[in-house]
Amino acid sequence: MSQLSVRNLHVTFPLREGTLHAAKDVSFDLQKGEALGIVGESGSGKSVCVSSLLGLLPMPPAITSGEAVFEGQDLYRCSPAQLRAIRGKRISMIFQDPMTSLNPHMRVVDQIAEPLRIHEGLSKNAARARAVKAMESVGIPDAAQRAKSWPHEFSGGMRQRVMIAMAMISEPEILIADEPTTALDVTVQRQILNLIRDLQKKTGMSLILISHDLAVVASICDRIAVMRHGVMVEQGNSKEVLSNPQHPYTRGLLECNPALHEPGSRLTTLEEMMEEAEDS
Ligand SMILES: Nc1ncnc2c1ncn2[C@@H]1O[C@H](COP(=O)(O)OP(=O)(O)OP(=O)(O)O)[C@@H](O)[C@H]1O
Ligand SMILES: [Mg+2]
Known part of the structure; x- marks a missing residue:
């Protein structure tokens, strides 16, 4: 049985x-420990699909039909209290722009610690100690000193690491990353993607990674789903989608990424690029 099963x-x-x-009639599955990439042009409905899972659709939304069964529980039929217990605890989400998601008036350490205070009722000091550890685990240097900083004192890449630490601190079963690197420059993008990939491998959590960049998704994800105009037009194993795209739109995306035509070689190249970035 899938860990998450979205139907219609x-x-x-x-x-x-x-x-x-x-x-429109979107269905997909996520298996435990799997990385699923959702690609598609701007406005194709990627964010709407994943935001709906956690009750985060902007108002006024209307889910006309469908179900999203997560470990036996239909997320679309959960009460607000049930969803709050899942959000940020069992399923975490990170967004494109950390500056709009971080509270500018709260010290970084306390924001990272917040899920622990909410979900696990930890004391301030115990939660802070865990938050500093989480900062270390996402590669924030001098975590103990920098913990007391404010969000504006961090660079874009470091702020995204803060968001990741906050998302990871409750050891979620699923991490949803919605264009987590779009606002960052290329080198930092790669570092953040490596970090997400490494955390996923280390913890065994499942990942839904959204990007408009097919190359990014192909380099990290086991499976790819392609969205267009609200419809999931194609999904499958990453290598198969790259080597044998079924939908003309996917073929179009591939044509925008000529190097992806030879999936084996391009995947390897991306992997190597990833390793290089890791070393640097
Ligand atoms: N609150 C809202 N009210 C009205 N329309 C909305 C709202 N939120 C999203 N939409 C529309 O729904 C469609 C899908 O939007 P969505 O944000 O899911 O696209 P996306 O694939 O995530 O795009 P991007 O890559 O730009 O983030 C778009 O046409 C968008 O304009
Ligand atoms: Mg979006």
């Missing part, structure tokens, strides 16, 4: 001009 998800937004169908 429809998300519509009632707008003045008419009804916008942001997700």
Whole structure:
């Protein structure tokens, strides 16, 4: 049985001009420990699909139908209290822009520690001690000293590490990363992707990685799902999708990434790039 099974998800937004169908009959599965990549152009419905899982759709949302069964529980039928118990504890999410997700008036250490205070009721000092450890585990140098800093004192890459530490501190079963590196420069992007990949391997958690960049997703994920205009047009094993794309839109994405045409070689190259970035 899949760890997460999304079936026939429809998300519509009632707008003045008419009804916008942001997700149309989307179904996908996530197995335990697996990395699933969701790719597609801007506006294709990637964020809507994953935000819906944690009840994070912007208002006014309308989930017209569907189910998302996570370990036997349908997330779309959970009460707000049930969802709060899952969000940030069993399923964590990181977003593109840490500056809008971090509280500018809260010290970094206390933000990272917050899930522990909420979900595990730890004392301030115990939670802070764990938060410093989490900062170390995401590669923030001088974690003990920097813990007391404010978010604006960190670089973009370090802020994204803070977000990852916060997402990981409760040892989630699933991490959802929605374009986690888009706002970063290329070298830092690679470091952050390596970090996410390493954490996933180390902890055995499952990962849903969203990106508009097929190369990024192919380099990290076991399976790829391709979205277009609210529809999941193709999904499959990463290597198969790259070597034998079934949908014309996927073929189009591949044509934008000529080097991906030879999946074996490109995957290797990306892997090597990843290793290099790790060493640096
Ligand atoms: N709160 C909202 N009200 C109305 N329409 C919305 C709302 N949120 C999203 N949409 C629309 O739903 C569609 C899917 O949006 P979504 O954010 O999921 O795209 P995306 O694939 O994540 O794009 P990007 O790569 O730019 O993040 C888009 O047409 C978007 O304009
Ligand atoms: Mg998005």
